[in-house]
Amino acid sequence: MQRQYEDKTALAEKAKEKPATFGGDIDLDTFSPETREHPYQDDPSAFSDVEREQMLKAGIDLTGKNRAGTFVQKDLSVVHCNTSQEGMEILDINQAREKYGWLKDYWWKAVPVDMDKYTSRAELHQEHGYFIRSLPGTRSIYPIQACLYLGEDNLAQDVHNIIVAEEGSELHIITGCATAPHVKSGLHVGISEFYIKKNAKLTFTMIHNWAENLVVRPRSATIVEEGGLFLSNYICMQPVATLQMYPVTHLVGEGSTARYNSILIATPGSELDVGSRVLLKAKNTRAEIIARAITTGGKIIARGHIKGEAPGIKAHLECKGLILSDEGVIHAIPELEGYRQDVDLSHEAAVGKIAREEVEYLMARGLSEEKATATIVRGFLNVDIEGLPPELKGEMDKAVAISEESLL
Amino acid sequence: MLKIEDLRVEVAGKEILRHVDLEINPGETHVLFGPNGSGKTTLLMTIMGFPGYEITGGRIVFKEKELNDLPLNERASLGIGLSFQRPPTIKGVKMRQMLEICGKEAEKVDTMAQALNFNDFLDRDLNDGFSGGEIKRSELLQLMAQNPDFLLLDEPESGVDLENIALIGKTIERLLEREIKPREGKSQKELKRERKKSGLIITHTGYILDYLDADIGHVLMDGVLCCSGNYRELFKCIKEQGYNECVKCAV
DSSP: OHHHHHHHHHHHHHTTTOOOSSSOOOOGGGSBOOOOOOOOOSSGGGSOHHHHHHHHHTTOOTTOTTOSEEEEEETTEEEEEEEOSTTEEEEEHHHHHHHOGGGGGTTTSSSOTTSSHHHHHHHHHOOOOEEEEEOTTOBOSSOEEEEEEEOSTTEEEEEEEEEEEOTTOEEEEEEEEEEOTTOOEEEEEEEEEEEEOTTOEEEEEEEEEOOTEEEEEEEEEEEEOTTOEEEEEEEEOSOOSEEEEOOEEEEOSTTOEEEEEEEEEEOTTOEEEEEEEEEEOSTTOEEEEEEEEEESSSEEEEEEEEEEOSTTOEEEEEEEEEEOSTTOEEEEEEEEEEOSTTOEEEEEEEEEOOOHHHHHHHHTTTOOHHHHHHHHHHHHHOOOOTTOOHHHHHHHHHHHHHHHHHHO | OEEEEEEEEEETTEEEEEEEEEEEOTTOEEEEEOOTTSSHHHHHHHHHTOTTEEEEEEEEEETTEEOTTOOHHHHHHHTEEEEOSSOOOEEEEEHHHHHHHHHSOGGGHHHHHHHTTOGGGTTSEETTTOOHHHHHHHHHHHHHHHOOSEEEEEOTTTTOOHHHHHHHHHHHHHHTTOOOOOBTTBOHHHHHHHOOOEEEEEOSSOGGGGTOOOSEEEEEETTEEEEEEOHHHHHHHHHHHTTHHHHHHOO
8 A cells, every 4th residue: 555655756756847738837945835733623613703704705614504514724734624414524635544545546546646746746745635525325415615724824735635426425515715814925736636436426616715926736637437427616706826727527437427617707917727628538428618707907718628539428618708907818728629420519719898788788777887797797607507506506606796796 | 758859860970860859748659660771779779878879969858857968777767768679698697687677676576577478587597599579578577677657669569479469569558558457436538647658669560559559650761750640540651652652751
């Protein structure tokens, strides 16, 4: 077992200097790799008001109301971890590795450890992260929430998460990333590997609430088996210096499905290079990638890639962008690749300003120009997500609403 | 209610309305005829206040207030409502939400939708994939919620199937307070005298007139209101002689 882990570390060593394919190159040595330990809190209400409020903006409700479990990592310490529903497991990933020998078969199996310098760093500097698993046939009614919080300025946080939805189970997760108000800069590298077994369903809603000078480099990948469903929702509406990610899903089981929804807002000074990729490798698989991007002055590169390698597959890619400032840039890069006659792949992309006739239509019903514009922007961000439970839809709407206030 | 004096309007630098005088009193419904391109829609859009319809002369007065420089939304607040010919689709904004915007009475939305068989559309994106007839019903439903004192209707019957045209006609009749409905203690004559709602309706086919009575008709030719009078008489003449007859008067 140890051998397998050591092999990964050796590979990571070799990729230490390997630049990423996309996104600006980051000098990782400018961030501090260490900080003090934070004490574990049995009672989540012991967190400060400021922390609770910051987390709430990222969808993390520390009262635990309507949640099946909670994991909180602050800087490099796991400060809270509990679960209230049978069949749902949440552990510090380090503990999980000790507890389950088989976890080695999931460690860097979806994301290559030597992909780039960030995956390498996550292996060599990894400090915790979470392990979440739903046991076979179990169904989570409420979502499990996991929060990665940065409380120290200029710190590098490198975490590794593994999520397993066992056969026939249903698992809902909300992950919120947030910073303390005084934190201005820092680095977050998060590895997330998702494994969705036969006929299992996983919805993963990630809300990012970073700070202006933060560098964010998540690396995620998902493997979906026969009949499985992966639903990923990503919301990033607050300022961030640079964020680059391009999660990939491998649909390896017949009839499996992946859906990605992203809501991106780039404020002045923010640079978001975000994409979603689905590789349809098995018969009758389905994929949908939807992105809504708004710039109020920042730069967004919205990527999307669908690759159809098996018969009977159907996939669609959609990117819509609104430019609300002449300083802003939206660059949509959709890619479709088909390797079979009977694949059905399509994409739709549109980038522009708010249509004048839509504003006038609402004004003719009595709304002022500002209110009409706000209503259209709100509608633009209101994506109907098929298969998302109402409670999660509510959380997403809440997160969007909070950010809209500062946007409009 | 509405008074237009010597109105001249340009669209993209081209003069479309050259001379329009029109007065519509409270409770009156007027019908506007005219060939394609004569400026009928321009007149409605100018009254509503769309940018792009530039008033180069004359004035529009509504409820004793000059409208010339008022933005769209303020005219809507004063009580002017328009049914769009080709309204835009607004993604993510639901029909229900739009009705709440129009009327600010969320609880009445379902009842109102029922009157137009439109309940199934309440949770759909506004105008998204609506057929021609559905657009008309959607527009009238919005006007029902908005409850304006003065209605601007641009070909309310176009694209509507026979089954729905009666429904559209009845709804407009109701919006204009023109239904004949026995009311205790009041004669129809009294009700008519109390009627406040007015309207200006463009029609090409005249079908809508099978379901709705009006008061006065006008013919717009080449940017000039060249003829006014009994709307049924006018329509009959146009039906039989075409607008050629009107050309004689529009000099």
